[in-house]
Amino acid sequence: MIKIENLHKSFGKLDVLKGIHTSIKEGEVVAIIGPSGSGKSTFLRCLNLLETPTKGQIWIKDKEITTKGIDISKVRENVGMVFQHFNLFPHKTVLGNIIYAPMKVKGISKADAEKQGRELLEMVGLAAKENQYPNKLSGGQKQRVAIARALAMKPEVMLFDEPTSALDPEMVKEVLAVMKSLADSGMTMAIVTHEMGFAREVADRILFLDGGNLIEDASPEEFFSTPKSQRAQDFLEKVL
Amino acid sequence: MNLDFERIMPSIPYILEGIPITLQVVGIAAVIGFVLGILLSLMKISKLKPLNWIADFYTSIFRGTPLVLQLMLIYFGSPQLFGVQIDAFEAAFLSFGLNSAAYISEVIRGGIMAVDKGQMEAAQALGVPYKSSMLNIILPQAFKNILPALMNELITLTKESAVVTIIGLGDIMRRSYIVGGETYKFFEPILIAGLIYYVMVMILTIIGKVIEGRMRRSD
Numbered sequence: 001m002i003k004i005e006n007l008h009k010s011f012g013k014l015d016v017l018k019g020i021h022t023s024i025k026e027g028e029v030v031a032i033i034g035p036s037g038s039g040k041s042t043f044l045r046c047l048n049l050l051e052t053p054t055k056g057q058i059w060i061k062d063k064e065i066t067t068k069g070i071d072i073s074k075v076r077e078n079v080g081m082v083f084q085h086f087n088l089f090p091h092k093t094v095l096g097n098i099i100y101a102p103m104k105v106k107g108i109s110k111a112d113a114e115k116q117g118r119e120l121l122e123m124v125g126l127a128a129k130e131n132q133y134p135n136k137l138s139g140g141q142k143q144r145v146a147i148a149r150a151l152a153m154k155p156e157v158m159l160f161d162e163p164t165s166a167l168d169p170e171m172v173k174e175v176l177a178v179m180k181s182l183a184d185s186g187m188t189m190a191i192v193t194h195e196m197g198f199a200r201e202v203a204d205r206i207l208f209l210d211g212g213n214l215i216e217d218a219s220p221e222e223f224f225s226t227p228k229s230q231r232a233q234d235f236l237e238k239v240l
Numbered sequence: 241m242n243l244d245f246e247r248i249m250p251s252i253p254y255i256l257e258g259i260p261i262t263l264q265v266v267g268i269a270a271v272i273g274f275v276l277g278i279l280l281s282l283m284k285i286s287k288l289k290p291l292n293w294i295a296d297f298y299t300s301i302f303r304g305t306p307l308v309l310q311l312m313l314i315y316f317g318s319p320q321l322f323g324v325q326i327d328a329f330e331a332a333f334l335s336f337g338l339n340s341a342a343y344i345s346e347v348i349r350g351g352i353m354a355v356d357k358g359q360m361e362a363a364q365a366l367g368v369p370y371k372s373s374m375l376n377i378i379l380p381q382a383f384k385n386i387l388p389a390l391m392n393e394l395i396t397l398t399k400e401s402a403v404v405t406i407i408g409l410g411d412i413m414r415r416s417y418i419v420g421g422e423t424y425k426f427f428e429p430i431l432i433a434g435l436i437y438y439v440m441v442m443i444l445t446i447i448g449k450v451i452e453g454r455m456r457r458s459d
Contacts, residue, residue: 050361077367087362091380101366104376135459146362153366 001026001061001188002047002157008055009042016042018212019056024157029189031199031220034209035235040192043209044159047190048079060157077105080150084162086142088134088149094121095130098149105153113152120148124178140171144178151182158182160191176202196239200224208232248428251419255432258412259440265332265411266398272337273397274390277344282374284349295345302342308403311335315407328409332401340397347389351382384455391448395441402437412436 002024009017016039024030032040045051047058049065049072057066065075089097098120099113108116121127124144134142143163150158160179164172176198183189183202193199199206199220206223208216210231216223224240227233283295302310315331318324326334355378363373383390402413410418416433420426 048365050365073364073367073369075367076365079365081362081365083358083362083365085356085358087356087358089359089362089377089381091384100376101363101368104372105367105369133457133459150366 001028002190003059004047004056005058006056007043007046007053007058009039009046009051010054016212017046017053020209020214022207022214022217024188024190026156026188027186028204029183029187029202030191030205030207031203032190032192032207032209033194033196033199033235034215038209039212040209041161044161044190044192047157047159048076048081050081073105077153078155079157079159080153080155081159082143082146082150082161082163084165086134086139086146086166088142088146090134092133093130094126094132094134094137094145097134097145098152101149102152117148117152120151121145123151123181124148125174138171139167140174143167143171143175147175147178147182157188157190160189160193162192162194164193164195194239196224196236208235210235243428243431244425245428247423247425248419248432251423251429252432255412255415255419255429255436258410258415259436261329261409262398262401262411262413262440265329265336265401265404265409266394268333269336269340269397269401270394272333273340273344273393276337276341277348278379280341280345281348281352284345285352299342299345302339307335307339307400308406310339311403311407314338328404328407331407332404332409332411336397336401340393343393344390347386347393348382351386351389352378354385355381387448387452387455391444394448395444398440398444399437402433 004020004022007017007020008015020043032043034040042051046053053066057064059065060075060079089100092100095114095117098117099110102108102113102116103110118127118130121130124147126141126144126148129137129141129145134145137145163179164175167175172195176195179189179191180202191199191203203220206216206218206220207214208223208229215229216227216232218228223232224236227236280295280298283291286292311331314321314335315326315328318326318331359377359381360373363377364370368377401411404411405414405417408414412433416429417426419429423429
């Protein structure tokens with residue numbers, strides 16, 4: 001599904017990613033973990049070209065997205081993203097947030113977009129909130145709307161950038177539950193997270209990044225019980 | 241204080257006839273200023289340096305010289321600038337519009353910068369092209385924040401339009417001045433002009449509050 005080769009990203013003199021090689025299979029759920037500043041968010045943001053890689057190549061479904069002259073919007077249609085701070089459109093209602101992109105980008109009718117939008121709201125448990133403005137919602141509700149909004153484009157891959165880091169503790173669960181059901185439905189997912197319990201339970205693979213390098217690529221059982229590198233051991237000691 | 245409105249009573253309708261002229265100049269200038277202001281603000285935030293320079297240069301010229309000078313340059317200079325003598329009305333809305341665009345572009349630029357950059361990222365991550373993201377997501381939020389500043393600009397424009405007196409356009413100010421000249425009483429007609437401007441500004445203020453209230457529905 002996704003293949004990444006020798007991915008480098010630097011901001012000025014700062015090298016954030018120093019040559020990442022990996023791939024993500026269809027239907028696979030990959031958790032990306034590591035200390036802050038390790039480059040995990042930047043790595044994720046390269047996958048939908050919110051950051052332009054400095055060097056290296058990325059393929060999504062056998063199509064190289066890092067070639068010059070590619071239609072970036074077309075790539076992003078197929079790759080949904082959920083942000084730490086939700087980034088809902090505050091001037092649109094919940095349903096307005098969800099139907100905007102399908103109507104604008106895919107040109108589907110308002111009626112169809114609304115029908116699909118209501119189904120998605122049902123799925124994330126917020127059917128009653130369709131006419132509310134985002135400011136009236138709790139953090140957990142906002143994030144579930146954001147997930148529904150991303151799904152409305154029918155992406156084949158979903159990227160989650162610390163989706164629960166800005167939430168009050170009691171709201172983390174409801175968001176993780178939606179993500180888990182999404183994972184169970186076979187969605188290909190890449191999740192940057194600090195929720196170790198969730199990563200262990202839901203992820204098929206753990207990518208551990210440190211200092212811009214991919215240090216470990218292992219199954220959750222292997223990674224959490226017998227991490228190979230010293231850095232992963234130190235990290236786990238601190239967070240578990 | 242002895243005030244004698246009786247002598248100028250017959251001339252009051254003449255002064256009032258200046259209202260539509262002032263309103264037309266301000267209206268057209270506001271549209272020019274707004275459209276050109278958006279364009280300039282987008283040039284200012286563009287990644288293309290030459291566009292930044294052009295827009296910044298434009299702003300520096302129109303902010304760096306007096307409005308009355310710009311008005312006179314366009315009016316008296318029009319044969320050399322455009323090859324024809326434009327009339328006072330055209331010179332008025334052109335110079336006010338071009339001048340206003342410089343100020344409005346700064347206001348809009350500030351408004352765009354104040355919108356959380358996650359908004360643009362969210363729109364782009366959904367595959368929405370830059371132009372639509374700007375138009376549907378960023379600008380509506382920016383306008384909500386800068387509405388008071390835009391209203392302020394419109395009010396300034398309304399009052400500053402009185403300088404067209406200098407090129408002889410028959411607006412409110414000019415007409416009250418003429419009445420003063422005819423009756424040898426300047427205080428009263430100019431007081432009336434002042435009252436008219438004040439009422440116009442109050443109406444604009446109320447309209448602004450109403451629009452603001454509507455835009456705050458999503459809060």
